[in-house]
Amino acid sequence: MTDDERNRTPAHALLADGTTVCIRTARPGDHEQLRGLYEEMSPENLRLRFFVVSRRAAEQAADRACVPPRPGYCALLAETKGQIIGVAEYETVGEATAAEISLAVAEGLHHRGIGTLLLEHLVSAARADGIETFTADALAENHEVLKVFADLGLRTTRHFDGPELRCVIQLAENETYLTAVEARGLAADLASLEPLLRPQSIAVVGAGRKPGSVGRAVLRNLCTGSFTRQLLAVNPSVSSLMHVPAYPSVAALPLVPDLAVLAVPAAALPDTAEDCGKAGVRALVVVTAGLDAAQSAALLATCRRHGMRLVGPNCLGIANTDKQLSLDSTFAARHPRAGTVGIAVQSGGVGIALLDGLTRLGLGVSTFVSLGDKYDVSGNDLLQWWEHDGTTDLALLHLESFGNPQAFSRTARRVSRSMPVLTVDAGRTAAGRRAAASHTSAAATRTMTRQALFTQAGITATHTVSELLSAAALLHSQPLPAGSRIGIVTNAGGAGVLAADACAEAGLALPPFSADLVDALRAVLPTGASAVNPVDATAAVSETELTRCVDLLARDPGIDAVLVVLVPTAVATATGDDLVRALTDAPARPRTVAAVRLDQALPVRLLPTEGAGAVPSYADPQTAAGALAHAVRRAKWLARPPGNVPELAGVETPRARTVVESWLARHPDGGWLEPRACAELLSCYGIPQLPWAWAETEDDAVQAADRLRGPDGRIVLKAHWPGLLHKSEQGAVHLDLQGESQVRAAFRDLETRFAGLLTGVVVQPLAERGTELLAGVVQDEVFGPLVLFGLGGTATEVLADHAARLAPLTDLDIHDLIAAPRCAPLLFGHGGRGPVDLEGLEQLLYRLSRMACDLPQLAEADFNPVLAGPGGITTLDVRVRLLTRTARDPYLRRLR
Known part of the structure; x- marks a missing residue:
């Protein structure tokens, strides 16, 4: 960590009672105040802090904290209205990955969360400095500070040594710690x-x-x-x-x-x-x-x-x-x-x-x-x-920007479990903007990023205010459908066809009715009615008959929701029937029920029913189908467990950080890694690559080809120079080379056509046949890393068959990524070819997600193509771009 990083920008955060404090590094000018903080402590608190009652110890503590920044040491102060009210510090001892800590809070200000907040910020600073363990010595009778350590949420062990107790705190982030920080932040925020x-x-x-x-x-x-x-x-x-x-x-x-x-x-x-x-x-x-x-x-x-x-x-x-x-x-x-x-x-x-x-x-x-x-x-x-x-019991949002999307997502995931959260997805015009020239960045629009955030957080995202209100009406008034199977009933056949089209276009299903349901419907409907889905009850249907029909549909196990489409007719008027009463005068039904009234002026209304319920009524079938689709997606999201991020074997994060930091030290402006650096980085995460060799001369290429030839003897040569992204488009690839003469000719061709640019050639065996996929990541400065997956090869940008999720990826996110693209049937064995190595594909995405989360300097990575077959997953071509960036802890408690 540099001196500038140690002397970090002050952050403001909330104490347990809602008070705002400033957390900042100590400076030489703080000496008098800091000494005063110690000297104003009671003798008992001084003894608990220094193990002795010593004013000299207070002076020495202030001296230690108020010197210019130095490696292996950090002192953070809590300050409110210009007054220092707490200090926490660490100093490395022996190995650079362990540090001793101390903590002090001003007299009379205990039990307000000052010490805990300081420790959270100290943990974040230490992690950025590569520290993995804190140790703290305390008197065994100092129950308050021991409770602060124990309640942090980090794994803590204790060792007794006479009257003293040594606490060892593991700084590795875990779900328990994040949950504890979240709970403390929630209480402070509410206050x-x-x-x-x-x-x-x-x-x-x-x-x-x-x-x-x-x-x-x-x-x-x-x-x-x-x-x-x-x-x-x-x-x-x-x-x-x-x-x-x-x-x-x-x-x-x-x-x-x-x-x-x-x-x-x-x-x-x-x-x-x-x-x-x-x-x-x-x-x-x-x-x-x-x-x-x-x-x-x-x-x-x-x-x-x-x-x-x-x-x-x-x-x-x-x-x-x-x-x-x-x-x-x-x-x-x-x-x-x-x-x-x-x-x-x-x-x-x-x-x-x-x-x-x-x-x-x-x-x-x-x-x-x-x-x-x-x-x-x-x-x-x-x-x-x-x-x-x-x-x-229902939340509506319109957010044009996100200050901390990771924290927002975590909060929204929790809140969405207890109430529907809906938003108008503003700013979608950014979909046409391309962030960079690589395949992955070109595919990753801000719209895709926002959609990933909303999908993973369980937020119902709509395009317009009208659509939001239509979805809100259904979610607020009706039970959620258990699935997407819709039963339609109408008094006008043409309106039923329109509703069926709208449901199909919204991704909803219209299943055929069982024989028992058809017989039951025929028994209650007027002569001439059609008892298939959609049900045409005809203009002659009465209020009583329609009520019985809706009841049958709403109780059938093969139907998840009922859509009633009504058209005003002279027949109903003449008989005195009000067909709407079939919806409003009945008791609550066990399935989702919605209406379409083609004579309705407002886009959506709520029709009060018996008791305190209501049925949403829409002016057109498309609006109703859209609201039902939103309800189906919410039900599906609620039915899923939260998902887990698995532990990965063979990940060498410290080595990966060394690779990145060393490369950026030589290239402070950042840029695209050369193939050897890419390969080393991928090896840190166990990401499989096709064997390859680097050649800078014609003879090197021939020797590499001899070593790498597979059973069929065919070789590939790929040109390389900094910034080269689209090799195929520029004719920088020679495929299917056999024998020394063809390798030499191909090398000379690349050398001649790209004179002044070419820095070397990648030599690989020709890969076996398989499905070409794209896997990549883009580090969004606001949203964090976004992992993309879909169809790869030269058609990736033309077909744009991609899905995206924000990292870190859970097991459920991985499943969604693999299943979402249109090419998914190819992966699961469409056409009788058998499924690809799905477990290997999952591992590739997990490891890519982990790499992106570990390395904030990873601006983007593009694995294209990734070859997927029944026998395994292989990355054929890799591009990685690095930028000089500092890690930002998204879950650290601080105000905007």
Whole structure:
């Protein structure tokens, strides 16, 4: 690790009570404060820390921590409002992979999670420094620090030595540790959001007298929405606004509000936020837009320095419909309807559309947060809030960006198990952008990356707000279908055909009915009705007959969901039947039921049924089929276990890191590895390669060919120079070479045509026949490593038959990758050729995933083609590109 890396950028994080602290490395200027921290300890705490009561020990500890960065040593401080409240340090002893640690927390500030947070950051720093083990000595009676070590979640062993106890902590990341960090982060996050989403008092700063101003609109909504707690305004010109007491400044307020809503000009925003911080405000909602870079940086720095959570800037505001609070601090035209749907959006316009749509559906909102430019509070925060607020049972998101996709994915996977999480997939136009020239990067669009995130996290991703509301209506009102088998019943045959087409296009199945079901349907339907799927009940069907028909379909074990398509007819009107009552007057049915009413004006409505239920009704079959397909996918995801990342034998991560670091030391700007470096890197992960040799002269090529010839004696020559990616397109490959003369001629041809470029030739035996596949990885700077798999060879870009998942890959992710491409039947034995080595293919993808996770410098890797056959999996051609990058711990607790 370099000195710059040791002197790491400060990070802000939350303590157990929601307080914001800054975690940073110690500096020489911290000496006096740090010495004071030790000297202010009680004699008992000094004894527990240093094993003796010694003021000299305090001086020495401050001296040790406050020297310039040095190899093998790191001291991290916890600081709040300029005051140091804790210190944790490690120093390597003997071998460079082990370090001794110490920990101290300021007197009177124990039990707030300071020590644990410092240790988490110390663990992350040590891992980056190649340290594998921490050791710590403590008195056996020091139960508090021993509990801190034990509760970290890392594997810890203890050894007694008289009155002292030596703890040995293994730093290898494991699921137990991630779960423990996640639980601590959740508790801290919820505590920090209380003053934002359940404030006991609010001040609107910038509320004007002029109608039409944003600040006045926010104040009006708070008043007319009947906010139940203390409400104040800040305006230097008046003493009252809309019967709300007004004060000239934040400092003049008679109490410190939990939450301040800022609607001041951008130029005044930094000073206003600073006034709020100094007064002790705990959260800000900033509706102001148009900040420049300096104003933005000042706003966030102020919030971090004073420990204020921030929504915005450039946002619509927030709302919480809890009747004990009735908080509407938005400038929306209408108050949100109370309900159980949580909404977090970056676009205010999308937020208004969702609020209006949910109101029309009669669902209503539990909490609404317009994230705006999302400087701090994010969708991840809101998911965790909804998970524990006791009200929300469905979450709707509109996120244009992700600050920490790995942490978001982990949270979403957990929350999606307890409630549906839906999103509008914004930013899909990036699908046409190509990141680089290699096959893998060209295939990996940002859209594919986002889709992988949503799929793995169990998020229902839609393309439009209308589609999202249509899916939400079904997921909120009906049980999930157990499968994709749809039974359709209609009073108009043509409408049934349209519904059948829509279901098929959505990936749903229309199974034939059993003989028993056909007989039962014929017994209840009018003469002339068709009892096959879709059921044409004819225009003569009565309400009673339709009710019996739907009941039969909803109870049949061969049907997972029922779609009822209704067309208004004069027959039903003349008889006085209202066919909709066949859906609404019946008790809840055991299967998913949805309706299509072709005379319906709104895209989706909820039809109340007996009791508290509802049936979603759609204006067209395509919308209904799309909603059913989303429900089927959610049910399928819930039915799957979480998946496991297996341990891999024969992986040499330290050697791989040495290979990468050595190469980057010689090529600081990064670039494509030469074949020998690629081969060495792949060997660190046990990835199989076709035998090959490197030749820089014609004689070298002949000798290599003699060594590598297989039973048929045929040889391949591939030209190489830095940056060469598409060998076939440039005629840089000679295949099927036999005998010395052909090898020599091929080498001379490459040497002549690529004079000035050619650095050498790769010599390989001609591979046996098999299915040509592509396996690759792209290291997305935001989302992390994305593994791609699909059809390879020269047709890979033309056919674009690829699937993708974010690493690390679980066993379920591997199965999805192999089964998803259109070429999958070839792998499972289509055409009678027998399946390829599926276990070997799984191992290749596992090892590629591991390599990408171990090496953040791996910008992309492209294995194309990978030859798959019944006898094994072989990588024929490999390209790897490295960039100088520092590993970033995605699960380290820190604020944006």
